[in-house]
Amino acid sequence: MKCWKGTVAAIVMSAMPVMPFSTIAAEKVTVFAASSLTNAMNDVVSAYEQTTGEKPVVSYASSSALARQIAQGAPADIYVSANEKWMDYLSEQGAIEDSTRKPLLHNSLVLVAPNDYPQQQVTLSASLDLTKALDGTRLAVGDPNHVPAGIYTKEALQNIGLWQQAQRLLARANNVRGALLLVERQEALLGVVYKTDALVSNRVKIVSEFPADSHTAIRYPVAMVKGRQNKSTQGFYDFLNSEEAAAIFTEYGFGDVK
DSSP: OHHHHHHHHHHHHHHSOOOOHHHHSOOOOEEEEEGGGHHHHHHHHHHHHHHHSOOOEEEEEOHHHHHHHHHTTOOOSEEEOSSHHHHHHHHHTTOBOGGGOEEEEEEOEEEEEETTOSOSOOOOSTTOOHHHHHTTSOEEEEOTTTOHHHHHHHHHHHHHTOHHHHTTSEEEESSHHHHHHHHHTTSSSEEEEEHHHHHTOSSEEEEEEOOGGGSOOEEEEEEEBTTOOSHHHHHHHHHHTSHHHHHHHHHTTOEEOO
């Protein structure tokens, strides 16, 4: 009798439509985010997981590298760039849902030095002797050819009148966190990073802040990747734009541009 019941159960089960796993469990959301967002975004993800039980996966790198990967078909659902340029690039490539593009955050640019650097303040002007200030090392920056932080840095140094001096003294990093690391290790005695990067490090100090009008406003736009809209992606996208996420970003020194 038991065998007969088992046979009937097997027949009934085989007749039922097979439900794809994605309809049973929430799809994993993949976020590509600028490296300068690392600490803050990790906390945002943790807060979202506590609220929903879902934990997005975040890949951090320079905005340029991530944008190129997305354009080539990398499986990202959401992209957060450290400047408008690389979001524009993906828009031109037809790789993002333009209707979901929003300004998310803003940042500022600072000059940092190791904690034991002899000067507490460095005046940023055309009269600064950068070679002397670097004392045989180089100025750590994101690569001005493609890293947003480096692009802003070049623009700021040009406007201040320091670019001609600085361009032969650069230590070019693949992203802004790489530039910060060079200063933390004292391989470079000065570096230009985002203020938010300086605030999360206990091994560097801010010795100068760049005037806001010395460079293009540093804005971080967010957008969903083309064809990746679903309930899970929408959920985290909405959370990124929420007051709860804004409060976390503010703790790390980011400004709200909404």
